[in-house]
Amino acid sequence: xxxxxxxxxxxxxxxxxxxxxxxxxxxxxxxxxxxxxxxxxxxxxxxxxxxxxxxxxxxxxxxxxxxxxxxxxxxxxxxxxxxxxxxxxxxxxxxxxxxxxxxxxxxxxxxxx
Amino acid sequence: xxxxxxxxxxxxxxxxxxxxxxxxxxxxxxxxxxxxxxxxxxxxxxxxxxxxxxxxxxxxxxxxxxxxxxxxxxxxxxxxxxxxxxxxxxxxxxxxxxxxxxxxxxxxxxxxxxxxx
Numbered sequence: 001x002x003x004x005x006x007x008x009x010x011x012x013x014x015x016x017x018x019x020x021x022x023x024x025x026x027x028x029x030x031x032x033x034x035x036x037x038x039x040x041x042x043x044x045x046x047x048x049x050x051x052x053x054x055x056x057x058x059x060x061x062x063x064x065x066x067x068x069x070x071x072x073x074x075x076x077x078x079x080x081x082x083x084x085x086x087x088x089x090x091x092x093x094x095x096x097x098x099x100x101x102x103x104x105x106x107x108x109x110x111x112x113x
Numbered sequence: 114x115x116x117x118x119x120x121x122x123x124x125x126x127x128x129x130x131x132x133x134x135x136x137x138x139x140x141x142x143x144x145x146x147x148x149x150x151x152x153x154x155x156x157x158x159x160x161x162x163x164x165x166x167x168x169x170x171x172x173x174x175x176x177x178x179x180x181x182x183x184x185x186x187x188x189x190x191x192x193x194x195x196x197x198x199x200x201x202x203x204x205x206x207x208x209x210x211x212x213x214x215x216x217x218x219x220x221x222x223x224x225x226x227x228x229x230x
Contacts, residue, residue, distance in 0.1 A: 004156070031216065042117075043203070043220040056217065090156055097216035099145040099164070099207040104156035 003027045006091050006105035013081065014113050021076040021108045023091030031097045032074040034066060037088040037107070049074060050097040078110075086112045115140040115206050119221035126194050127229045134189040134224050136204030145207035146187040147218065148178055152200045160202075163187060174198070199228045 004025045013019050025032065034046040048056035049068040063085075065077040074091055088109050092102040116139040126132055138144055145164055149157040161172025168180040178189045187204060204221040 006156075040222070042222050045217060048217065050216075092157075094216075099216065101147060101159045101162055102218065104149075104158070106154070106156045 003103050004091055004093055004105035006089075006108050008108060009106065010109045010111075012111045012113060013078070015081055015083075017081075018077070018079040020078065021089055021091075021110075023074040023076075023105055025072055025074075025091075025093040025103070025105075027093055027103060029093035029095050029103070030071050031094045032068060032071070033092040033094075033102060034074065034076055035090040035092065037090055039087075043090070047076075048097070055097060081110075081112045083112050086110055115144065115208055115219045117204050117206050117219055117221035119202075119204055119224050121224050122222070123225045123227070125227040125229060128196050129193050132189075132191045132194045132198070132226070134202050134204075134226070136187045136189065136221060137185050138187060138204070138206045139185065140206055140208065142208075143182070146178075146180060147205040147207070148172065148176070148187075148189050149203045149205060149220075150174075150200045151203065151223075157203060160189070194226075194228055196228045196230065199226055201225050 007022045031050045036044045045058050046060045047066045052068050063080050067075040088107045090107045091105045094100050094102045118137045147162045148160040151157045160176050161170050163170050163180045171177050176191050201223045203223045205218045208215045
């Protein structure tokens with residue numbers, strides 16, 4: 001069983017659709033993260049949650065809406081996305097908001113038509 | 114603000130040859146440093162980390178990295194590369210406790226490693 005599981009692995013959606021990405025961690029961690037990975041660009045931190053509370057929003061457009069109902073689950077709700085939002089979205093978790101290593105899921109490959 | 118530079122976008126080596134991937138960081142204090150590897154279609158896997166102490170750190174899969182404060186570098190090395198090492202490698206830096214970047218990683222652009230038989 002992988003420590004951090006992301007679903008779906010692939011998602012194709014139109015610009016007017018609404019969809020959600022899900023992340024679940026089985027490591028007992030308290031901090032969870034969303035990253036965006038685009039081609040030829042460094043990983044971009046999007047959101048950070050610690051004990052279910054959002055501690056970081058890295059100037060992410062409002063068409064991305066995160067939700068963290070508990071320390072094990074993290075969602076990214078998507079609506080009215082743009083073609084430039086096509087990317088690999090990675091979820092990660094760590095024991096707490098510290099410099100302990102983050103554990104990553106395999107990501108959701110998102111394509112916007 | 115902290116930053117990471119990986120000067121080599123793409124490196125090709127022959128199987129069995131030695132490998133060194135470069136990483137330079139910018140940070141005002143002693144950083145927390147990490148190397149991650151990403152295989153196609155997968156997430157990032159931690160290879161090794163440096164927090165303090167011995168500047169030569171050992172990681173998984175036979176990798177090691179050396180922290181050199183004077184050069185602001187944290188280069189990744191492996192004495193003999195295997196075909197399965199072909200992947201993309203990311204260097205990352207985390208800030209110290211009390212700083213605004215604590216708990217947040219800044220990643221380099223990545224280095225793609227190709228291994229020839």
